Amino acid sequence: MTKEQRIEQARNHHHAGCNCCQAVVLAYSDILPIDSQTAQKVSAPFGRGIAGCREVCGCVSGMAMVCGLTDKTENVRPLIETFRADNGDIVCSRLLQMGKKPCNELVAYAAGLLANVCND
Numbered sequence: 001m002t003k004e005q006r007i008e009q010a011r012n013h014h015h016a017g018c019n020c021c022q023a024v025v026l027a028y029s030d031i032l033p034i035d036s037q038t039a040q041k042v043s044a045p046f047g048r049g050i051a052g053c054r055e056v057c058g059c060v061s062g063m064a065m066v067c068g069l070t071d072k073t074e075n076v077r078p079l080i081e082t083f084r085a086d087n088g089d090i091v092c093s094r095l096l097q098m099g100k101k102p103c104n105e106l107v108a109y110a111a112g113l114l115a116n117v118c119n120d
Contacts (some may be wrong), residue, residue: 001030003115014104019047023107028118030070049092057092058108059083064106066114075117083115100119 001009018026018040029036045051049084054091060083064076084090087106088098088114095106 001119003112003119006111006115006119007108010107011104014107019044020058020103020107020110021046021062022058024059024110024114025065026064027111028070028114031118032066033057034069054093054096055091057083057090057095057106059106060090062116063110066118070118072117079113079117083110 006027010022010023013026014020014023022040025032025039026036029039032039033064034042043062046056048067049055049057050061055080061079063079067073067076067079080090087095087109088100089095092108095101096103101109
């Protein structure tokens, strides 16, 4: 799947009601060692800054999950650092306060960033 297709899938999942973490994870469900229903369930608590607490952004958690499930854990920190540098933070509440990008655009950004690591 192309980077653009991953981005579009993430956006579509978010528009369909998935939280940010779920949208990012489900955009990569075809390469995960678990089925998409399990992926959706396991990523559910990480939306809205982990259980709605507005802490670590669900997009960031989703990138970490995909990396972990695809044996690319060494890429988590560089992805987080790039996300922070490009968006100003990785904390949900602060990202929302800054208002630079709506959640759907952060979902798309994270899915695209992750494609640089996970797409062959």
